[in-house]
Amino acid sequence: MEKREKEYRQVLPVPMYPQDYNIWSVLKNCIGKELSKITMPVVFNEPLSFLQRLTEYMEYAHLLRLASQQPNPISRMQYVIGFAVSALASNWERLGKPFNPLLGETFELEREEFRIICEQVSHHPPISAFHAEHEDDWTFHGSIHPKLKYWGKTVEIQPKGTVTVEFPKLNEAYTWSNVQCCVHNIIVGKLWMEQCGNMEIINHSTGHRAHLTFKTAGSNNKDLHRVEGYICDEDKQKLFFIYGKWTEFIKCTEYVNYEEYCKECSQKSKKEEPRSKSPNDSPCHASKKVLQKLNSLKVSPFKSISVQGSVDDVNLPEASDVPRSDSTYSMDIPNSITIWQVKPRPLHSGDYYQFTEFAMSLNEMEQDMEKYLCPTDSRLRPDIRKLEQGDMDGAASEKTRLEEKQRCANKYRKSKKEMSGHQNGSNMISTLSLNRKTGFILENTGLDNIKIIQTFSEIF
Ligand code: CLR
Incomplete structure (x- = not known):
């Protein structure tokens, strides 16, 4: 008999209460402080516990299964990269504060591609531990200690802790730490968030590494949400180039293709537009290295490539110091493969805390759940x-x-x-x-x- 896929709820019971509160009124007394001890009014919350928010790492868990099925370590690394970046996608535009878990609180979830159990193991400092797995394909475990620091206009969040993916059948383990997250416009304007910093994914068995840079929006916000990097072997030889946006997609191509592409772009531009604007003025998204290469030519390498519509087009804040879409230009290097592509947000996501479809289902009391849930489960929190x-x-x-x-x-x-x-x-x-x-x-x-x-x- 054909197995019918279980259906989960698509929206919350009621739309969110309109939020026109000023976060500054709460935070003005907290400059330079560690925010975990500050109790915030519930209007800034979203109806999920941080343990449930952590579970959102798992939305694209099928990538770990795909990774475990790859015969060679480089393809496995590619899918692990896809998983690590995809884990952050649900954060886009999500500015509600999840509830701090109580000490001993737990959250468990079982879906087709994974099962996970999370527990709050420390209250001060707040530390959440989790273990996820899928049959004997993979395990994913770790702990996160989010450190929130308030610096006037921005809140900086450092998700301290290392996470590990293991493929038991292959005897392979990968580790990385998540990048920092910045929430801007605390004082005036609309809040917005970026993920930035470096992420190094290490395959401890073979010595392969992936170096990824999550870029800051940068001047003209040309690098908004961009992620770029490479996979190298144990001899630091660059094998693959990785590029994309943590909000949208991750692609990869052999490093030589990337170098070739850069060369071609610069030659082409040299012929066609020898006197173009400087790269700093043009909406170009090449990496620093490419820009350096192109600097002498003073052209934009991606002039002719445009992508219509992207998640960055919609709902962008209007204040002047806020990111503007850069979606009309995008890198698309020939012979690339897409490792991961985001699922579109549900239609009324904006009325429901910008939740993804997956997030909508996390606090759902499924059938018969009350019979087997742990009494410490986040779903049972009355607040x-x-x-x-x-x-x-x-x-x-x-x-x-x-x-x-x-x-x-x-x-x-x-x-x-x-x-x-x-x-x-x-x-x-x-x-x-x-x-x-x-x-x-x-x-x-x-x-x-x-x-x-x-x-x-x-x-x-
Ligand atoms: C980002 C991805 C990391 C794990 C992680 C830790 C803490 C989370 C953060 C993520 C996203 C942003 C977050 C933060 C805690 C509070 C903060 C939810 C999931 C919200 C946006 C704070 C809003 C209120 C401030 C403006 C005071 O791997």
């Missing part, structure tokens, strides 16, 4: 559920209640830790006893008096 249903006041009061409850639990744990001396002091329930059947934490107060402190799983 997130209330925000999702458009009940702002309810969400705000639940959020406050949970934060107080967590503070209380922390205090209690701390005092227990101090009382019990050093013995296993760091383990959250080690000084207490846990009844695994009932999930109750029991405290023996001496005097044969056993007190129920908190149910093990009752964090919401």
Whole structure:
């Protein structure tokens, strides 16, 4: 019998509450501070926990299966690159703040291409750990400690932590760290975000590496969302050129094709337009190296190539210091293959926190789920559920209640830790006893008096 694909919800129960609050009014007192300790009003939130947001890394998990099926390490690396970049695509235009997970909160999800379990393993600093896998094809695991720093006009987010992909059948492991993310226009204008910095993906078994640069928007925003780099072997020999945008696609071509292409472009332009504008004025998206090569010729290498319509065209903020689309020009090097292409956002994404279709489904209570979900699962958080249903006041009061409850639990744990001396002091329930059947934490107060402190799983 043909297996019918399971259908998930396409929208949230209600559209989002219009957000015309000024984030500056909250942040003006926080310059230079680590933001994880600041409680933010719920109007800045999106109805997902950070654990669910992390799960969005998995949207294009099929790329890991494809990688695991490739016979050679370079094609495997190409798909791993595709996966690493695609993992960031859902961040485009997503400026709501996910809820901070409570200590011990979990989130699990099973889909055709993967299953994943995430857990908040530390509250201060906030650290989320995850493990995902698909049959015996691959595993993907790691932990993320997002460090938010506020610098006046921008918020800088460093997702600290390393992630690892393993192909057990091939005995191969790849690692990388995610690039930093900047949210601009905190004081005035419309918020916008970019991912920038370098990402190095290492195949620890063969020594192949991918060096990727996530570019800053740059002058005229010509490099908005651009990612460029190469794959090299253990001798640092460049084999493949990688290019694209983290919001749209990733392509690759043999490095020689890229060099050839650059040469041809410059010769062509030399013949046709010997006195063109300087590369800095023209909407050209070549890498620095290419620009250096072309600098003497003073031409734009990509004049003739245009791409119609791109995600950058729509919904761009209007303030003057905000990115403008660069989509009329795009690199397209002959003999390239597309490793990854983004799925378009659903029609009414703008009314639903700019969620992707995948994000829309993450907080859904699927059939019979209440029977098997862990009681610590993000889907059971009342504050997130209330925000999702458009009940702002309810969400705000639940959020406050949970934060107080967590503070209380922390205090209690701390005092227990101090009382019990050093013995296993760091383990959250080690000084207490846990009844695994009932999930109750029991405290023996001496005097044969056993007190129920908190149910093990009752964090919401
Ligand atoms: C980006 C991709 C990284 C993991 C990661 C960590 C923290 C996330 C960030 C991602 C995206 C942006 C983010 C951030 C936490 C808060 C911030 C959701 C997913 C939002 C946009 C903050 C909005 C409010 C500020 C303007 C105060 O691999």
